[in-house]
Amino acid sequence: MKTPKVLIDYKLCKRCGICSHFCPKQVFVCDELNGAQVDKEEDCIACEKCVIMCPEMAIEIITQKEE
Amino acid sequence: MKYTGKKFIKKDSLPFFWCAGCGNGIILACLVRAMEENNFTQENTVIVTGIGCWGKADDYLNTHTFHGTHGRALAIATGIKLAKPSLEVIVLVGDGDGATIGGNHLIHAARRNMDITVIMSNNLNYGMTGGQYSGTTPYGSITSTSRYGHGEDEFNISELVKAAGAAYVAKETIANPLRLQKFISRALKKENGFRFVEAMSICPTHYGKENRLGKAAEMIEGLKKNSLKIDLIKDRRIDELTAKIIVGEYIDREVDGYIKRYREIQKKAQNKK
Numbered sequence: 001m002k003t004p005k006v007l008i009d010y011k012l013c014k015r016c017g018i019c020s021h022f023c024p025k026q027v028f029v030c031d032e033l034n035g036a037q038v039d040k041e042e043d044c045i046a047c048e049k050c051v052i053m054c055p056e057m058a059i060e061i062i063t064q065k066e067e
Numbered sequence: 068m069k070y071t072g073k074k075f076i077k078k079d080s081l082p083f084f085w086c087a088g089c090g091n092g093i094i095l096a097c098l099v100r101a102m103e104e105n106n107f108t109q110e111n112t113v114i115v116t117g118i119g120c121w122g123k124a125d126d127y128l129n130t131h132t133f134h135g136t137h138g139r140a141l142a143i144a145t146g147i148k149l150a151k152p153s154l155e156v157i158v159l160v161g162d163g164d165g166a167t168i169g170g171n172h173l174i175h176a177a178r179r180n181m182d183i184t185v186i187m188s189n190n191l192n193y194g195m196t197g198g199q200y201s202g203t204t205p206y207g208s209i210t211s212t213s214r215y216g217h218g219e220d221e222f223n224i225s226e227l228v229k230a231a232g233a234a235y236v237a238k239e240t241i242a243n244p245l246r247l248q249k250f251i252s253r254a255l256k257k258e259n260g261f262r263f264v265e266a267m268s269i270c271p272t273h274y275g276k277e278n279r280l281g282k283a284a285e286m287i288e289g290l291k292k293n294s295l296k297i298d299l300i301k302d303r304r305i306d307e308l309t310a311k312i313i314v315g316e317y318i319d320r321e322v323d324g325y326i327k328r329y330r331e332i333q334k335k336a337q338n339k340k
């Protein structure tokens with residue numbers, strides 16, 4: 001399977017750290033200065049936990065099928 | 068994901084006005100996904116809010132909306148539903164708005180079984196005005212109006228609304244958004260009566276900070292840790308339930324609903340002439 005794309009909309013992200021805390025695969029790194037950054041996209045399993053937990057609707061996961 | 072609910076969101080109005088890590092965005096996302104799941108449309112839906120941080124949710128929705136007054140959202144929603152019963156009326160209230168200042172409206176709308184759905188965000192305080200205690204603030208909590216610890220016990224709002232006679236009552240925390248969405252979806256699907264979903268949420272800015280509960284992610288972990296499913300409580304001693312959040316469906320029963328009863332009365336009155 002091609003790795004999913006993990007997209008963060010930085011116009012919406014408020015750097016709360018929820019996505020990086022709840023991602024089961026540690027795909028994100030997050031600090032208060034830079035907010036959430038996609039670090040290990042290749043580990044993403046497209047579970048969408050980050051999408052449903054992000055309070056800003058800022059994350060989108062694009063899987064191969066949808067492309 | 069099958070349902071995103073994004074078609075109900077006014078993209079131009081984003082980002083939300085809420086603080087970083089506020090639970091409101093998670094609840095709103097659950098609501099719009101549940102609306103999509105139930106084939107709601109912009110045209111057939113009216114979102115009525117009270118006042119508060121959660122009460123700002125209507126700013127981001129492209130359905131019909133009515134930004135009501137503090138504590139009075141249910142009276143407004145009742146009027147809208149009675150004027151045009153074909154509309155789906157969803158009411159968004161906070162614990163301060165819906166259970167404290169508007170608590171009387173809540174129990175009577177439930178008793179009447181007004182045919183509307185209420186989604187309450189319970190973040191244990193009045194967020195918008197600076198974190199004062201509300202009717203759901205737990206005993207001992209530090210808030211801006213209880214500097215030495217809150218001296219009162221809190222309501223279990225879901226228990227109260229169930230006792231008042233509501234058709235459907237459920238509670239879930241934002242730590243489990245898919246289950247919260249499921250309960251909202253079931254509430255929306257029901258045709259008659261008063262439906263109430265209590266979303267246990269977080270206010271990291273006030274309640275979280277005052278009570279040293281950590282950042283948003285830690286607070287959400289706390290909700291998860293303190294949750295106990297309703298079907299498991301009968302085996303527990305009462306003291307084991309203190310400080311627990313009892314989650315699940317409190318009641319799901321068939322009722323006539325107010326609109327049906329009201330129509331029957333109208334018919335009787337007409338025949339009398």
Ligand SMILES: Cc1ncc(C[n+]2csc(CCOP(=O)(O)OP(=O)(O)O)c2C)c(N)n1
Nearest residue numbers: 119120121137161162163164192193194195
């Ligand atoms: C009649 C009236 N009294 C008081 C206020 C001030 N006020 C605005 S929001 C609010 C509390 C809202 O708290 P809650 O419902 O818990 O919502 P939250 O902000 O926590 O989401 C109060 C007291 C008001 N707007 N109108």
Ligand code: SF4
Nearest residue numbers: 013014016017019054
């Ligand atoms: S959960 Fe959303 S808002 Fe919070 S840091 Fe991640 S992307 Fe940003």
Ligand code: SF4
Nearest residue numbers: 023044045047048050
């Ligand atoms: S989809 Fe799942 S694995 Fe991928 S980034 Fe989001 S939470 Fe992590």
Ligand code: SF4
Nearest residue numbers: 085086089120194270
């Ligand atoms: S004050 Fe509390 S409830 Fe209001 S937006 Fe901030 S975190 Fe959310």
